[in-house]
Amino acid sequence: MSEEIGVKTRVNHMLQPRVDKVTVNIAVGKSGEPLDKATRILKQLTGQEPCKRIAKKTVRDFGIRKGEPIACMVTLRREKAIAFLKRTLQAVDNKVSRNSFDKYGNFSFGIKSHIEIPGTKYAPELGIVGMDVSVFITRPGKRIKLRRRRTSNVGKKHMLTSEITVPFVKETLGVEIV
Numbered sequence: 001m002s003e004e005i006g007v008k009t010r011v012n013h014m015l016q017p018r019v020d021k022v023t024v025n026i027a028v029g030k031s032g033e034p035l036d037k038a039t040r041i042l043k044q045l046t047g048q049e050p051c052k053r054i055a056k057k058t059v060r061d062f063g064i065r066k067g068e069p070i071a072c073m074v075t076l077r078r079e080k081a082i083a084f085l086k087r088t089l090q091a092v093d094n095k096v097s098r099n100s101f102d103k104y105g106n107f108s109f110g111i112k113s114h115i116e117i118p119g120t121k122y123a124p125e126l127g128i129v130g131m132d133v134s135v136f137i138t139r140p141g142k143r144i145k146l147r148r149r150r151t152s153n154v155g156k157k158h159m160l161t162s163e164i165t166v167p168f169v170k171e172t173l174g175v176e177i178v
Helices: 033-046 078-091 162-173
Strands: 018-027 051-054 069-077 107-111 131-138
Touching: 018 033, 018 078, 033 069, 033 078, 069 078, 078 107, 078 131, 078 162, 131 162
Parallel strands: none
Antiparallel strands: 018 069, 018 131, 051 069, 107 131
């Protein structure tokens, strides 16, 4: 009735979910040349300089020492994140398992070999690596809980759940939930 008269219905922008960030992680398990190759591959795929992650504890069976760099990761935000996400979702045939979503609406998926991503070519000197992609979805206003000064709680009704984010991911990214 109100649309017939010419009054537009308002959309509350504070309730609209959005992709906050995408983190890409390649865990090699050892430092040295394999980690350098993984770092070059990640830089080539994302266009950003990856940071190295160190082992938290020693695992003698795998030959890992505490403090040794064993992985590299990149955090992407805004347009870069969405563009990278659309490319990587094509590598998994635009399908994500329903079990990949956590109770806060974030989801993760893995890629077995980086050459499955469209637009990447195989380089024999770098080899093939797999990676984990984690997508964090939030609503505007989440910063209130995370900021340093005058932090406050976010209301329960404003928090995201997987029931809200699954339709958002289907619509915006064109992903099929299996």
